[in-house]
Amino acid sequence: xxxxxxxxxxxxxxxxxxxxxxxxxxxxxxxxxxxxxxxxxxxxxxxxxxxxxxxxxxxxxxxxxxxxxxxxxxxxxxxxxxxxxxxxxxxxxxxxxxxxxxxxxxxxxxxxxxxxxxxxxxxxxxxxxxxxxxxxxxxxxxxxxxxxxxxxxxxxxxxxxxxxxxxxxxxxxxxxxxxxxxxxxxxxxxxxxxxxxxxxxxxxxxxxxxxxxxxxxxxxxxxxxxxxxxxxxxxxxxxxxxxxxxxxxxxxxxxxxxxxxxxxxxxxxxxxxxxxxxxxxxxxxxxxxxxxxxxxxxxxx
Ligand SMILES: Nc1nc2c(ncn2[C@@H]2O[C@H](COP(=O)(O)OP(=O)(O)OP(=O)(O)O)[C@@H](O)[C@H]2O)c(=O)[nH]1
Ligand SMILES: [Mg+2]
Numbered sequence: 001x002x003x004x005x006x007x008x009x010x011x012x013x014x015x016x017x018x019x020x021x022x023x024x025x026x027x028x029x030x031x032x033x034x035x036x037x038x039x040x041x042x043x044x045x046x047x048x049x050x051x052x053x054x055x056x057x058x059x060x061x062x063x064x065x066x067x068x069x070x071x072x073x074x075x076x077x078x079x080x081x082x083x084x085x086x087x088x089x090x091x092x093x094x095x096x097x098x099x100x101x102x103x104x105x106x107x108x109x110x111x112x113x114x115x116x117x118x119x120x121x122x123x124x125x126x127x128x129x130x131x132x133x134x135x136x137x138x139x140x141x142x143x144x145x146x147x148x149x150x151x152x153x154x155x156x157x158x159x160x161x162x163x164x165x166x167x168x169x170x171x172x173x174x175x176x177x178x179x180x181x182x183x184x185x186x187x188x189x190x191x192x193x194x195x196x197x198x199x200x201x202x203x204x205x206x207x208x209x210x211x212x213x214x215x216x217x218x219x220x221x222x223x224x225x226x227x228x229x230x231x232x233x234x235x236x237x238x239x240x241x242x243x244x245x246x247x248x249x250x251x252x253x254x255x256x257x258x259x260x261x262x263x264x265x266x267x268x269x270x271x272x273x274x275x276x277x278x279x280x281x282x283x284x285x286x287x288x289x290x291x292x293x294x295x296x297x298x299x300x301x
Pocket of ligand 2: 019020021033034040041060061062063
């Protein structure tokens with residue numbers, strides 16, 4: 001029997017490339033949030049996939065973009081910290097995008113500095129004709145910096161099994177770092193707050209979503225009717241402006257109700273328990289540039 005393999009597998013790429021969607025596909029279940037809006041992921045989130053031959057510790061990272069505020073800087077730091085210990089890097093590109101941007105060049109530069117092998121993952125192949133994909137692969141081969149080039153559709157889980165096999169080949173021999181039943185290194189509170197944020201991103205428009213943070217302030221089990229467990233969850237949706245607060249609440253509270261009911265259903269599915277969710281909207285001006293607020297919200301340590 002061959003030796004057990006393990007290591008840190010980082011997902012890196014521009015905002016919206018599909019890193020979080022691919023991570024869920026690699027894990028075979030939805031663990032991290034995704035959205036059509038860029039800059040959805042804000043933390044380095046570890047998800048652990050264990051089988052008989054290997055343990056892959058995937059790290060979802062925020063999309064690489066030019067920092068505009070302290071939150072962006074904290075996100076950049078999370079990416080750099082992740083790459084420190086990486087064993088295999090998955091560099092995601094949206095295969096439908098024609099241009100290589102300065103962000104892509106920057107990512108190529110930082111991953112080239114690392115000794116770890118880099119798999120270029122051309123994602124969203126369901127959106128392009130085969131000829132365009134072949135052209136892109138040709139371009140990628142010419143770069144001469146990738147251990148491999150693989151094409152996937154993260155939403156359709158196409159090419160994901162092949163990618164897992166390739167990662168397994170590239171991983172070094174190593175021990176089990178985490179218990180085999182552990183799938184994510186975040187608390188249920190964190191996951192609940194992320195699900196609420198995902199639903200806010202889904203329904204809110206324009207500039208409001210980017211300035212939102214969600215903080216679960218209470219989460220505890222109680223015995224409900226017929227002895228069934230109910231989880232009481234209270235959370236604050238924090239925004240930067242009073243006018244945004246009005247938009248988040250909506251006419252007669254309609255928007256907040258929509259966000260809350262969608263989030264509650266998903267949290268119930270995740271916890272496997274009934275949930276009673278109460279949301280409040282608060283204004284915290286300029287929190288994205290406030291070190292204390294970033295720490296309080298878990299974006300900075
Ligand atoms: N058509 C198609 N859409 C995809 C695919 N993978 C991801 N998407 C969509 O692309 C959007 C961005 O996906 P995310 O997974 O949130 O992207 P991300 O790279 O994690 O983005 P950030 O967290 O902002 O850096 C979502 O609307 C996804 O549904 C794919 O294979 N095909
Ligand atoms: Mg993401």
